[in-house]
Amino acid sequence: MQRRTLLKLGATSAAVLLVAGGAAALLQPGLEGAALSPAGREVFAAVGRAILDKSLPAEDGPRQIALNGLLKRVDGLVQALPPHAQGELSQLLSLLASSAGRRALAGLGPSWPQASIAEVQQALQGMRLSRLALRQQAYAALHDISAGAYFSDEASWPLLAYPGPLKI
Amino acid sequence: MSQLKDPIREGIARGWKVSGGALGPPPERIICDVAIIGSGAGAGITAELLAKAGLQVVIVEEGPLKSSSDFNQKESEAYPSLYQESAARKTQDKAINILQGRCVGGSTTVNWTSSFRTPAATLKFWQDKFGLNEYSVEALAPYFAQAEQRLNITPWLAAPNENNDLLRRGAASLGIAAATISRNVKACWNIGSCGLGCPTNAKQSMLVTSIPAALDRGAQLLTETRAERFELANGKVRALICRFVEPNGALAQAAWAQTAIKIIAKHYVLAGGAINSPAVLLRSGAPDPHGRLGSRTFLHPVVMSSSVFAQKVEAWSGAPQSIYTDHFLETQAIDGPMGYKLEAPPLHPVIFASTVPGFGQGQHELLKSFPHNHTLLALLRDGFHDQAPGGRVLLRSDDSAVLDYPLTDYVMDGGRRALLSMMEIQFAAGAKQVFPLHEMAQPYTSWAQAREAVNALPMKPRLTKVVSAHVMGGCGLAGTERQGVSRPDGVHWQLDNLSIHDGSLFPTSIGANPQLSVYGAVNRLAQGLAKRLTGRDVVLA
Secondary structure: HHHHHHHOOOHHHHHHHHHOOOOOOOOEEEEEEEOOOOHHHHHHHHHHHHHHHHHOOOHHHHHHHHHHHHHHHHEEEEEEEEHHHHHHHOOOHEEEEHHHHHHHHOHHHHHHOOOOOOHHHHHHHHHHHOOOOOHHHHHHHHHHHHHHOOOOOOOHHHHHOOOOOOOO | OOOOOOOOHHHHHOOOOOOOOHHHHOOEEEEEEEEEOOOHHHHHHHHHHHHHOOOOEEOOOOOOOOOOOOOOOOOOHHHHHHHHHHHHEEOOOOOOOEEEEEEOHHHHHHOOOOOOEOHHHHHHHHHHHHOOOOOOOHHHHHHHHHHHHHEEEOOOOOOOOOOHHHHHHHHHOOOOOOOOEEEEOOOOOOOOOOHHHHOOOOEEEHHOOOHHHHHHHEEHHHHHHHHEEEEEOOOOEEEEEEEEEOOOOOOOOOOHOOOEEEEEEEEEEEEEEEEEHHHHHHHHOOOOOOOOOOOEEEEEEEEEEEEEOOOOOOOOOOOOEEEEHHHHOOOOOOOOOOEEEEEEEOOOOOHHHOOOOHHHHHHHHHHHHHHEEEEEEEEEOOOOOOOOOOEEEEEEOOOOOOOOOOOOOOHHHHHHHHHHHHHHHHHHHHOOOEEEEEEOOOOOOOHHHHHHHHHHHOOOOOEEEEEEOOOOOOOOOOOOOOOOEEEEOOEEOOOOOOEOOOOOHHHOOOOOOOHHEEEEEEHHHHHHHHHHHHOOOOOOO
């Protein structure tokens, strides 16, 4: 990714990058071939755990299966987005996956895989109520995609006591 | 998969002229009488009437042709295939999520069937401010009546589901008048999945009424085909250039799909819906001497209040919308503080989970309340005040359309009052707790507590959850060239062989769910166009 494409995210993100001292040339794309890249998966795995926390199965095995299901559904959701939205999401995840972007945009010190659920939740809360439009937009994208994708599959419907489609 | 008869697959089997996607490419060059862009409310009515007048009609639709056999009541399939931008279309600052159809039948394939004639106060405003003297209640009445007969629009006589009845009971206990909504359905199964495509063909959408009527008369339908731009010369449209698109709206990659399709018609009808119709004209470099194109685009910005009841509500089940109140539209001047219409939306897992604010324990408790959850929505009536001028359609660097819609303090003041009204009604109906959809709100267990909290909330974009399912304006009608894009007869002020026949015509928002307003207005415009092109009189019903 080149600096000029990053700047499309707007003046705010440019400022965030400058503050963070980020080197755009080092960033990995958040999406590859209309699916999450390894960098993008790392962000969504941590964010999904934090956002869905109590709604995921408590035991390790089923919890991991649920999280893998979430990431697969996020891939499906991403594939259906139009090119401009895929581009923006890729840039957002790219920024968040870089250490400078993670600190500046999410306000998160530890790396995504190492951060505790409480730390990621605190970072999300900071974005959610931020005065910066870009941080609020990032929160909304992470929240809506995680929650929407997770509950798009019938495996998650028992929690909602939703019976699913009627047979016709 | 539905075991019921599928009139669309039957039509294809008996030889309808349909192309695009799996149905194969159309010829690269098409010559016809009228090219219609879009296949939703305005396009469908126009296609039926013009085909009836004996004209050779070509319909160009960006979305796919899906029908009852495909409609499996699953959001995971309906949103990507039937909605613009996979149901995640957003305004430029991402403060408003927009639900808009993108499939054969347009938004009529996925709407909740609520049908209202254009309110008298709205028409009066158009006459007074936009010189639209022909747009009176009396002049439009016969055209509404025909559309209502054609599409079986009648008041919903079955009992409302609990989700809607809570609005009725809550309003009644506060002395607020509520009424029954009319719906365009025939032998409705009362399932509740209207927003995901009707699996029983009960909904009288364009998909199962006017589009089949036009195809039966020989009209040609191009699906998964985007109207890219018009070729213009000397104040006329000379051709329409189209491209094939992938399911996600990207330009198609297959070798056969690389060639542009050129459609040459005597007359062109633009009915791709607000946002998309102005975008076609912007991409075409259409004349816009007064800077009106794409401006005054309205959304009925929606704010919502979620609540939890002791009893089951099951808001996914039953006719999605059957009760409304216009109390808060009618208790103040149309150009005074912003008015709002209250309705109850259906809830399904994806839309519910992505709308429930927050994360962790609080979110978990709300998610678990799903079967007991009752949400109200307020449609804020934009376009009637200087501080509610709507938004403007712009093109991104890739030529896709985006709406810049600033949420002004005036609009957000309406949002605060609407949240208060909805919460009061929910408590009056017996809610255990209410939760206005705002990032800084909490669940509240009494009206006094909720009122105090909402009066203190910062009503800012993005902190307040705002959505829209009604996009209107951008090619506004006006009695003078200076004030709008379209003449009162729907013809473009500067392009004589181009008509605009969709919700983008409206010079303000409607102040009610707009589908019947589109049917009624376009019914008249299309009858006039048929007369102009053929000398023949045709009627819908």
